[in-house]
Amino acid sequence: MAEGYSELRNERVSAANGVDYAYRDTGGGQGTAPLILLQHFRGNLDNWDPALIDTLAQSRRVVTFDNAGVGGSTGTTPDTIEQMAGDAIAFLTALELSQADLLGFSIGSFIAQQIALMRPAIVRRLILASSAPQGAAGMHGWAPEVIGAIGTPQTSPEAYLDVFFTRSAASRQAGQQALRRMYARTEDRDTATTWATREAQYDAVCTWGIPDHSRLQRIGALGMPVFVANGDSDPMILPRYSYLLAGLIPHAQVKIYPDSAHGFLFQHHAEFAADVDTFLTRR
Amino acid sequence: MAEGYSELRNERVSAANGVDYAYRDTGGGQGTAPLILLQHFRGNLDNWDPALIDTLAQSRRVVTFDNAGVGGSTGTTPDTIEQMAGDAIAFLTALELSQADLLGFSIGSFIAQQIALMRPAIVRRLILASSAPQGAAGMHGWAPEVIGAIGTPQTSPEAYLDVFFTRSAASRQAGQQALRRMYARTEDRDTATTWATREAQYDAVCTWGIPDHSRLQRIGALGMPVFVANGDSDPMILPRYSYLLAGLIPHAQVKIYPDSAHGFLFQHHAEFAADVDTFLTRR
Numbered sequence: 001m002a003e004g005y006s007e008l009r010n011e012r013v014s015a016a017n018g019v020d021y022a023y024r025d026t027g028g029g030q031g032t033a034p035l036i037l038l039q040h041f042r043g044n045l046d047n048w049d050p051a052l053i054d055t056l057a058q059s060r061r062v063v064t065f066d067n068a069g070v071g072g073s074t075g076t077t078p079d080t081i082e083q084m085a086g087d088a089i090a091f092l093t094a095l096e097l098s099q100a101d102l103l104g105f106s107i108g109s110f111i112a113q114q115i116a117l118m119r120p121a122i123v124r125r126l127i128l129a130s131s132a133p134q135g136a137a138g139m140h141g142w143a144p145e146v147i148g149a150i151g152t153p154q155t156s157p158e159a160y161l162d163v164f165f166t167r168s169a170a171s172r173q174a175g176q177q178a179l180r181r182m183y184a185r186t187e188d189r190d191t192a193t194t195w196a197t198r199e200a201q202y203d204a205v206c207t208w209g210i211p212d213h214s215r216l217q218r219i220g221a222l223g224m225p226v227f228v229a230n231g232d233s234d235p236m237i238l239p240r241y242s243y244l245l246a247g248l249i250p251h252a253q254v255k256i257y258p259d260s261a262h263g264f265l266f267q268h269h270a271e272f273a274a275d276v277d278t279f280l281t282r283r
Numbered sequence: 284m285a286e287g288y289s290e291l292r293n294e295r296v297s298a299a300n301g302v303d304y305a306y307r308d309t310g311g312g313q314g315t316a317p318l319i320l321l322q323h324f325r326g327n328l329d330n331w332d333p334a335l336i337d338t339l340a341q342s343r344r345v346v347t348f349d350n351a352g353v354g355g356s357t358g359t360t361p362d363t364i365e366q367m368a369g370d371a372i373a374f375l376t377a378l379e380l381s382q383a384d385l386l387g388f389s390i391g392s393f394i395a396q397q398i399a400l401m402r403p404a405i406v407r408r409l410i411l412a413s414s415a416p417q418g419a420a421g422m423h424g425w426a427p428e429v430i431g432a433i434g435t436p437q438t439s440p441e442a443y444l445d446v447f448f449t450r451s452a453a454s455r456q457a458g459q460q461a462l463r464r465m466y467a468r469t470e471d472r473d474t475a476t477t478w479a480t481r482e483a484q485y486d487a488v489c490t491w492g493i494p495d496h497s498r499l500q501r502i503g504a505l506g507m508p509v510f511v512a513n514g515d516s517d518p519m520i521l522p523r524y525s526y527l528l529a530g531l532i533p534h535a536q537v538k539i540y541p542d543s544a545h546g547f548l549f550q551h552h553a554e555f556a557a558d559v560d561t562f563l564t565r566r
Binding site: 136137138213214216217220240241242243244245246247248250252254 | 419420421496497499500503523524525526527528529530531533535537
């Protein structure tokens with residue numbers, strides 16, 4: 001067995017836009033395209049649950065990265081999803097990937113949608129976790145208790161658990177286990193994300209959430225297979241937006257995971273990884 | 284136990300719009316509002332599966348009716364969903380119902396949406412079976428094989444089974460059982476629907492399906508709880524439109540039933556009736 005995500009070294013690649021991107025590269029094998037992961041609000045390389053990455057990497061190459069200005073990457077975090085998508089495409093190009101599967105999580109799923117619209121040829125299949133389409137009514141800026149919990153200058157494990165996991169004992173325990181896995185790495189941790197990144201990302205999230213019914217039509221243009229997934233109790237991006245995505249995207253499947261919130265993919269890492277593998281390998 | 288749906292007599296009521304409506308009235312009990320059923324394309328009172336109606340009627344009053352111009356009702360079938368909704372409201376008014384739960388099936392679900400938008404005060408809760416929102420892309424006029432099967436001058440049980448049930452042995456058998464239950468009644472059957480009704484209803488269906496993204500916004504105004512349901516293999520109204528409804532309606536829940544098509548509510552009559560009861564009685 002290859003080394004696990006917690007032991008992977010941080011790689012660097014210089015892109016044509018002048019940004020040096022921090023990333024980790026694991027897994028391998030033949031068959032489908034590499035799977036590129038796009039991280040959540042304020043997250044860096046260490047905020048992926050190693051249990052999820054290691055399961056995904058059993059059957060394919062998996063790459064996590066910090067987008068421009070985030071964590072260990074150089075550059076400035078832009079304040080629009082459009083520019084973040086352009087920065088992500090620059091990273092994919094620097095890795096010489098002509099086609100990839102994308103798994104976008106939260107703000108990363110907004111960027112993944114935008115990449116699939118801007119450069120559809122690069123996206124073989126698309127996974128949208130805890131996601132919503134641009135312009136959907138009722139999602140602007142997130143609920144006050146959500147941004148009040150995970151948008152503060154200093155964050156805490158408790159606030160993280162409140163948004164990413166539910167109040168049930170089972171979900172809480174899963175959350176604490178996920179945190180333990182993320183913090184098991186002590187050497188060569190990624191650079192923490194800055195307040196400037198938080199501000200720019202939240203500007204981008206608020207702009208994405210400006211109600212605009214006409215924008216919902218955009219994702220009708222997505223031609224690739226899409227897997228939409230969320231927790232049934234996500235307070236940050238409500239599961240109804242997953243249904244909306246699945247209703248608007250021509251070739252989408254949707255799954256809502258029980259007793260879970262924004263971090264459903266860490267809580268249900270084995271089931272979600274198996275669903276992702278099925279989605280990516282089916283004919 | 285009260286008499287079953289197959290033995291109910293056909294009632295008549297005269298409404299203020301000059302139409303005499305044919306209907307059947309069963310069940311009873313305290314508690315929630317009466318449940319009014321709105322029938323599918325070309326269907327009359329005899330096209331409700333008695334097994335479904337009798338289960339629903341165990342805990343509430345259930346009323347089926349022919350809308351204006353349909354089956355045993357007088358008047359002319361209009362060619363717009365809007366006018367059909369007005370005709371249905373006239374029937375509810377004639378029955379002196381100030382509030383009701385609505386279960387709309389197929390074209391009946393379009394009418395139910397329109398009633399809930401036109402006169403929200405009358406609709407306590409709303410169930411949309413095999414449904415789609417007005418203007419959704421890709422649903423215009425139904426697939427050729429669908430309208431070619433159930434839109435012909437003479438219809439057949441085989442064509443009905445092809446659209447309302449799947450190709451699986453289990454679904455086919457369920458379909459044949461449903462047909463047997465519907466045809467068990469030999470006395471006092473309802474008047475068959477006419478070709479004029481077929482033409483007017485299909486005009487209304489095609490008009491409802493004219494692609495118009497802006498119209499999707501309408502159902503964001505629905506304030507009541509809504510239960511959206513469909514079969515996973517409905518060839519007439521694809522399940523993705525149920526997701527679209529659930530994504531656009533503020534307080535919706537959605538369920539997709541396995542190995543079933545347009546007639547999922549007859550095939551899974553016990554499970555669906557239980558789900559409806561849970562939805563109508565939950566606080």
